[in-house]
Amino acid sequence: MVRGVLWVLAAILLGGIVHLSTVLAMPEAAKQDAYSRLAQLTPVNAMAPLAATKAGAEIMPFMDPAFAAAVCRYDLSDGPLKLIAPVSQGYTSVTFYTRRSVAFYAINDRAAGRHTIELDLMTAAQHAQVPEDEEVTAADRLVIESPTTMGLIVLRALAPEPGLMPMARQALAAATCRIQSQ
Amino acid sequence: MRLLFGSCFTLLIAAALGLGATWFTLTRGVAFGALTIGAWKAWPKSGSADIDPYARAMVARTGELPTGMGDGVAFYARTDDVGNAFDGRCTFSISGMTPTARYWTVTLYTSEGRLVANTIDRHGFTSEEILRDNDGRFTITVAPLARPGNWLPTGGIEQFILVWRLYDTAIGVATRTTKEGPMPAIERKGC
Numbered sequence: 001m002v003r004g005v006l007w008v009l010a011a012i013l014l015g016g017i018v019h020l021s022t023v024l025a026m027p028e029a030a031k032q033d034a035y036s037r038l039a040q041l042t043p044v045n046a047m048a049p050l051a052a053t054k055a056g057a058e059i060m061p062f063m064d065p066a067f068a069a070a071v072c073r074y075d076l077s078d079g080p081l082k083l084i085a086p087v088s089q090g091y092t093s094v095t096f097y098t099r100r101s102v103a104f105y106a107i108n109d110r111a112a113g114r115h116t117i118e119l120d121l122m123t124a125a126q127h128a129q130v131p132e133d134e135e136v137t138a139a140d141r142l143v144i145e146s147p148t149t150m151g152l153i154v155l156r157a158l159a160p161e162p163g164l165m166p167m168a169r170q171a172l173a174a175a176t177c178r179i180q181s182q
Numbered sequence: 183m184r185l186l187f188g189s190c191f192t193l194l195i196a197a198a199l200g201l202g203a204t205w206f207t208l209t210r211g212v213a214f215g216a217l218t219i220g221a222w223k224a225w226p227k228s229g230s231a232d233i234d235p236y237a238r239a240m241v242a243r244t245g246e247l248p249t250g251m252g253d254g255v256a257f258y259a260r261t262d263d264v265g266n267a268f269d270g271r272c273t274f275s276i277s278g279m280t281p282t283a284r285y286w287t288v289t290l291y292t293s294e295g296r297l298v299a300n301t302i303d304r305h306g307f308t309s310e311e312i313l314r315d316n317d318g319r320f321t322i323t324v325a326p327l328a329r330p331g332n333w334l335p336t337g338g339i340e341q342f343i344l345v346w347r348l349y350d351t352a353i354g355v356a357t358r359t360t361k362e363g364p365m366p367a368i369e370r371k372g373c
Binding site for chain 2: 007008010011013015016017019021022024029030032033034053056060062065067091095097100101103104105107111147152154156160
């Protein structure tokens, strides 16, 4: 009897370990995560507009259909990346995701405080290599550190009414993202 | 013999228990630190580097990209205020006020996060296009058949989810009280 209880306790303990390890392994094992979905549709280190969110043609679940979106799928192995995005009339935001879909940084047009959002994305190692005096002279430039070498930058522009969707898409079409020449 | 039987039994139960718990938590959407206002639930931390492992696993499985914390916050509702599950064959009314935000959008999804096809191409409303009364209040009627005013079609699907997204808002991790964030009331009107 006592031995039976011990076996059950061991089973519960082991079950807990199995549960926790599968939850932690899921992001690595997922085949259909956002990055994998976008890898088939977008180039590396270039801004690509996403097709409008329509019923039956969603690229990812839970996309906001009131927004036009563009994606820059980045790989910082060859150097830091520069993102320039003009803001639209409505509302524009930029969100940075790691390879595993963690939103590590997001900023909107008002927080950026200008007519264009201008950001430098680099790894911690690349940031450390930036000469100090250069950082001082370019004090107004915003540097974002990416925790991973690869990831996604998602640019979103709101169409406050359906008729303004072309305006939102047009604003995104002018955005660029490219590896900086050293 | 007894030892062999016992260890086999233990391993079997452990595997079933562990995988079952993982499947359950990831399909049901168990995440910690929910901000609950009425029937609405948001997980502001899921839009930051502080996302918990369960939300991280769920996001990887579904393939969605969470709303970033500096962008906005997304509130999810699956039931009305008294707990009736959203059924696309019933009529629900959503009315009242929203927390302060520069813009908001409300969208109707299937439980998998897809849009529901309909003839008027209506999947939600934005704060700019919604029809309001003289006090600035609004009422959205979520129903399978056409209604006057702000009609959000359900397509008659069995289950749906409403997502209310506030953009450029102070609502977030620090929000504690309902007073700070009055979310719209949801009421079932009939089936």
